[in-house]
Structure formats: structure tokens, C-alpha cells
Amino acid sequence: MVERMCHVCRTMRPKSALIRVVRTPDGAFCVDAVGKIDGRGCYVCREGDCVAKGVKSRYLNRAFKCVVEQEVYQEVVRYAGEQ
Ligand SMILES: [Zn+2]
Numbered sequence: 316m317v318e319r320m321c322h323v324c325r326t327m328r329p330k331s332a333l334i335r336v337v338r339t340p341d342g343a344f345c346v347d348a349v350g351k352i353d354g355r356g357c358y359v360c361r362e363g364d365c366v367a368k369g370v371k372s373r374y375l376n377r378a379f380k381c382v383v384e385q386e387v388y389q390e391v392v393r394y395a396g397e398q
Contacts, residue, residue: 319358322378323365333358334366334394336387338379344387346394355379359391366395 318327319335335347337354347356357378359365369375370392375383 319356321360321365322357322374323359323369323372324363326360328358328360330358332361334361334391336375336391344375344379344383346387346390348394361395366392 316329319330319333320327321333330350335350335352335356335358336344337347337352337356338344339352339354345352357375359369359374370388373383373388375387375391
């Protein structure tokens with residue numbers, strides 16, 4: 316089973332338990348619902364507090380070392396709420 320680390324709580328989890336945000340080669344950010352989009356990815360737990368904590372601490376900014384737009388965070392929150 317492929318495991319990845321949640322960037323917020325630093326726990327290794329199966330990919331299915333995580334939400335992946337990816338920076339595509341053209342510099343855009345999006346939630347990778349299928350887990351197959353090319354680019355550098357960053358993971359956060361689907362369940363629990365990690366999404367809320369991560370949004371608060373701007374975890375994507377730290378992960379990608381740049382300013383990630385609020386809309387991307389909102390997309391993660393929305394996606395987490397749908398699961
Ligand atoms: Zn986590």
C-alpha cells in the first residue's frame with residue numbers, strides 16, 4: 316500500500332485517507348481527486364482536524380514555499396466536506 320505523509324500532523328497514511336493538492340507544471344494549484352495529476356503534491360488527512368488546522372496555518376504555503384491562494388484552501392475544505 317502506498318503511504319504518504321500528512322503535511323499537518325506528519326502521520327503516514329494510505330493515499331486514500333489523504334487529500335492531495337498538486338502544483339501542476341504550469342504553476343496552478345488544484346485538489347487532485349483522482350490522484351493522478353502530474354506535478355508536486357502535498358497531502359493532508361481527509362478526516363479529523365488536519366484540514367482546519369492546515370488552513371489556519373497555511374500549510375500549502377509552507378509545503379510549496381510560496382503564497383497559495385485562498386481559493387485553493389477553500390477547495391480543500393469543500394472537498395473534505397464531500398467525503
Ligand atoms: Zn493529518
